[in-house]
Amino acid sequence: MFKDVAETNNITLSAKNLHMSQPSVSLQIKDLEYAYGTCFFDRSNKGVTLTKEGKIFYESVRTILNILDRCKEEMSAVAKNQRRVICLGTSSTIGEYILPNILALLFKSHPSVDFKVKIANTESISQAVLENNFHIGLIEGPTSQHKDLTVESFWDDELVVVVPYSHPWASRTSISLAELPNERLVTREAGSGTRKVMEMAFKERGLDPDQLNVTMELGSTQAIKQVVAAGLGISMISSLTVSNECDRKIFKTLRIQDAPVSRSLSILTNARTSQTKDELILISLLHDQELIANSLSKDYMN
Template structure:
């Protein structure tokens, strides 16, 4: 079985037509037909069946296509990794992060890194806490910012980067909007705008309210910091958000007030797969992150 046969097979399977596949491969139609025939003879099965003027995969052909596409993708990744090894400045970093860090932190970190590594590419993927863990474990991303930073995990290694304060936010006409700081229990009778279940900021806010002696009244739930901030600014309730999520992105902005009691913070870390070396370009970025956040402390 030759690699050329696998490429021809995938192309015919996608085009469902030998002539069209041959045109895209820039080879003779007879060469494509011959390679497919030899592949079927070696496997001892029919991979295609005629349907009108087109070719259709047989059930076993569909199974074979799934496996072959995976093999060719792994091969392409291997070639890419070799190129990265030879020149990490031409590599790509696959980075995951929660939405709340995409407003300010990620753009700041990436722009700073690219000052000295202008040719490095980034592929970003946003997600919730459990999604980011899964993406790292399954190799969808090389590194992921995550909050809270897990203390121990069987499959990922976590390194703490920074601790961020959360502020109370409220409409500009709220009675407490002019205060320099407040106690969280001063909001016990207010309607809260919270992230829905599954977002890491929700339990942080919920537990802070419990610590202050009350259970928050949920008025609205959202999935993005822009939504939370906008609903609060529009007078739909109050909430708590980290400072990095409060950079102005529209004319409608809530007022932020420091919470003096209890002190509400979130930890932010970077995770990677345990017992596995990072691709060279991702390792360069990882070392940059350690230095970058060390200087901020």
Template sequence: MNFKQLEAFLWVAELQSFTKAARQLYISQPAISFQIKALEEDLQAPLFQRGDKKVMLTEAGRVLYPEAKKMLRHYQKIKEGLEDLKGLKTGHLMVGASTIPGEYILPLLIGGFKKKYPGIDITLKVAGSSQVARWVRQREIDLGITGVPYNNEGIHCVPWLKDQLILIAPPSHQWAKLIQGIAVADLKNGTMVLREQGSGTRRTLEKKLEEKKIDLDKIPCAMELGSTRAVITAVEAGLGVSIVSRYAVQEALELGRVVEVPLVGLDLARSLYQLRHSQGPGGFAVEAFVNFISDRDICKRFLRE
């Protein structure tokens, strides 16, 4: 049994497909089938049930799966520790982020970091804030960035960037020409397009409105969508108004596809947060990246603040 076989096993298990796993690993399907067959022969147990459209773990496969994940994480930590000794000439960093930082902020900063440290590979995984926090707790990523704070056991959370949520509307909307904006209580007279429940933006909005004794569930909602891009597109299409991150909507504002409506009486500023495992060993690569993205001048340069 070797780590390449375990990696192949995990990808097949997670994607439920030999073809998709082979594509993910940039090898042929016969090659990944050979890896799995060798692993099954070594363990003397079948690990997958082959179906017409997908493969499923056998009982033996379900026993191996969590242990294989632990072994590969441990192996990766050993590799990273050795690579760190080379003075950041090589290395690999796993970063997880919620939608706003993951789609609109971190790609720009990672580009700048790669110019300074071209030998360090960075993998960026984007998911909901709760999933990112789970990855941090389970040590599946080195650093998490979310739109809400987490102070659970096993997580060290610190504020990072300031993010401003703003009210947007299509140019044809009746609120679009109100230079003075609208009062927060007037939101109930509009129809909103919202992010799904549990998202960082949605939770921040719910908390801010609750401070004003306003229940978001009482405001008419046209639809809930799973991404900020989809929300902005829905507003552009005239399906309602929404409250989104300025980082996300900047391009649409500049192109005139949506307009910002001042919202009187509600402070929608929030922080984005850095999450790390409270007992994580750290490393030169992650420390260098955290220092890079925490530099205010660097953020201004790359994020056009």
């Protein structure tokens, strides 16, 4: 009840939401304030607003209710002998090239766990974790700082320039970022981790990202690779995503001469929500550097 009043700023509206009378809600709010020896709301003709003490109490209430909801879900699953579910949001590179092998390992030891995975860009995943729509988010590159968002790095990735073997640069092993504006560039969409890291790398080296000749923006790394393979441009993407293509002589990978362009792959969780045992096991697997390195060396498609 307190949480609803705090979010509506209106006792009458909350009473309607909760199917209670307005006097009953008002009385219980006063009883709550009396129990804690403070005022949680400033009252006016326009409604109510949280006091400083009320804001502190509200943050604690949100955390407690989230823990209780998660506990209820777990107990209900046990009581009904239901399969457990981990809801994941992941960015493109991790979702296509790292996560499948990690989930395969987890499934072997915990076959009763199901996974719901959605691939989205970094900004969308961060917001979904904050709203508890995803239990865990896996992103590439930086994300906006938020007090309710816990960010843990689990892998360092390098961005490389990829060109088809028919490109004049195919005989080289490296390139400077200053050379890229002269080429047709195919990139991920705005909001993606790859795009952010690329633009930050240009700025850090005193170059203007707006000078890039971006001729195409695509929503997936796989689509970018197909466009580059067709000779429609070059791209800067994760080195994790092109190893198989390089082996088949489709792409040539060029490192950045100035300095390697690297980024952290990170795990996002909601700081106000506790993780289940299954989710903690998955997070532990992701922090196992040797395990990830071994999984990346395997190609289950061949």
